[in-house]
Amino acid sequence: MDTLPPNLTINGSRLWQSLMEMAQIGATPKGGVCRIALTDLDKQGRDLFVRWCREAGCTITIDRIGNIFARRAGRDDSLAPVLTGSHLDTQPTGGKFDGVYGVLAGLEVIRSLNDLNYETDAPVEVAVWTNEEGTRFAPSMVASGVFAGEFDLDYGLSRADLDGKTMGEELARIGYAGDAPVGGRPLTAYFEAHIEQGPILEAEGKTIGVVTDAQGQRWYEITLTGQEAHAGPTPMERRKDALLGAARVVEAVNRIGLKHQPGACATVGLMQIHPNSRNVIPGRVFFTVDFRHPDDAVLAAMDAELRAEVARIAADTKLESELEQIFYYAPVRFEESCVAAVRRGVERTGHSARDMVSGAGHDACYVAKVTPTAMVFIPCVDGISHNEIEHTTPEWAAAGCEVLLHAVLEKASVSAGSSR
Numbered sequence: 001m002d003t004l005p006p007n008l009t010i011n012g013s014r015l016w017q018s019l020m021e022m023a024q025i026g027a028t029p030k031g032g033v034c035r036i037a038l039t040d041l042d043k044q045g046r047d048l049f050v051r052w053c054r055e056a057g058c059t060i061t062i063d064r065i066g067n068i069f070a071r072r073a074g075r076d077d078s079l080a081p082v083l084t085g086s087h088l089d090t091q092p093t094g095g096k097f098d099g100v101y102g103v104l105a106g107l108e109v110i111r112s113l114n115d116l117n118y119e120t121d122a123p124v125e126v127a128v129w130t131n132e133e134g135t136r137f138a139p140s141m142v143a144s145g146v147f148a149g150e151f152d153l154d155y156g157l158s159r160a161d162l163d164g165k166t167m168g169e170e171l172a173r174i175g176y177a178g179d180a181p182v183g184g185r186p187l188t189a190y191f192e193a194h195i196e197q198g199p200i201l202e203a204e205g206k207t208i209g210v211v212t213d214a215q216g217q218r219w220y221e222i223t224l225t226g227q228e229a230h231a232g233p234t235p236m237e238r239r240k241d242a243l244l245g246a247a248r249v250v251e252a253v254n255r256i257g258l259k260h261q262p263g264a265c266a267t268v269g270l271m272q273i274h275p276n277s278r279n280v281i282p283g284r285v286f287f288t289v290d291f292r293h294p295d296d297a298v299l300a301a302m303d304a305e306l307r308a309e310v311a312r313i314a315a316d317t318k319l320e321s322e323l324e325q326i327f328y329y330a331p332v333r334f335e336e337s338c339v340a341a342v343r344r345g346v347e348r349t350g351h352s353a354r355d356m357v358s359g360a361g362h363d364a365c366y367v368a369k370v371t372p373t374a375m376v377f378i379p380c381v382d383g384i385s386h387n388e389i390e391h392t393t394p395e396w397a398a399a400g401c402e403v404l405l406h407a408v409l410e411k412a413s414v415s416a417g418s419s420r
């Protein structure tokens with residue numbers, strides 16, 4: 001690669017303006033965005049992105065699950081591209097930045113390269129992954145999952161919403177059922193810029209999160225069964241109170257989370273009490289457990305502890321217990337040379353930074369299975385995300401984009417290892 005131009009930077013106000021313009025599509029009265037996957041609003045957001053990319057000289061490819069790739073040619077266009085991007089779909093009460101920041105930061109990288117008249121060795125592509133949020137079609141990140149070979153294409157296209165409309169039908173309806181094969185082509189690297197969605201960067205006064213890992217997850221469904229009985233005539237020692245058992249499991253889950261610090265998260269987020277009547281001893285309680293940790297061995301230890309605690313508590317409280325792990329997601333360690341490229345981007349731009357583990361799932365977690373990958377986090381105000389008040393600042397947005405530019409340029413250079 002040529003030596004880097006001295007004025008290597010991005011246009012922060014143009015990036016911010018584009019974020020604000022995109023946020024008008026699906027804007028909510030409280031200042032958020034509702035642009036749910038494969039709705040008319042999602043189509044409008046995609047159309048705007050595609051128009052901006054064409055104006056920036058990119059060619060557009062859409063694959064069979066609706067992922068969009070905007071490509072800026074390289075000096076040697078046969079080299080495997082460096083990919084960056086994220087998602088444009090939002091939660092129903094979502095914000096202006098989750099996902100869309102990574103997409104438009106990628107576009108800003110391309111616009112800046114155009115301004116600088118800078119030709120990369122390898123092509124650079126910006127990806128928009130379909131249905132990242134999983135709010136309309138479960139599971140989340142399904143299209144990057146198909147791209148990475150985690151799911152079959154037919155599985156992805158047949159995901160249906162509550163009205164029975166499938167992703168395949170809805171892609172065709174909005175004009176984004178492309179004909180390119182999904183994945184299976186060589187890539188040099190993938191970088192995803194994203195808001196942190198947590199409070200750490202802001203609290204520590206750091207601008208950039210160098211994401212080294214993403215947490216593994218284990219989700220459980222637990223049912224404790226005792227016996228419904230009248231709250232008055234049933235003596236305490238004769239009760240089989242399913243809610244008492246559940247309460248003790250909630251305590252145990254919290255204890256397991258606290259025991260495996262740093263890094264563990266342990267949550268009971270949903271509980272259904274049967275029959276849920278004020279003068280009936282609860283006969284059955286259904287609840288969920290969500291465990292997260294970046295180390296698979298620790299996650300396995302948490303799993304063993306949960307099973308032992310549930311068995312012990314059920315015996316103590318004279319309850320039947322059923323425990324099922326319904327979801328397992330292995331921890332992801334992002335690739336060393338890509339993480340290093342982000343680190344060098346931080347050094348060259350002079351922004352403050354710290355290493356981070358992503359607590360949320362991202363498209364990057366799947367893409368990491370098929371190409372070297374890393375992520376760049378920027379702070380979000382008060383750590384709030386998946387909320388209409390989700391906010392970041394123009395300065396943070398620009399900083400993350402500068403770091404992204406440096407990381408992309410390093411990987412798009414033949415000397416630093418872009419490949420055929």
Ligand SMILES: [Zn+2]
Nearest residue numbers: 087098099132
């Ligand atoms: Zn996201």
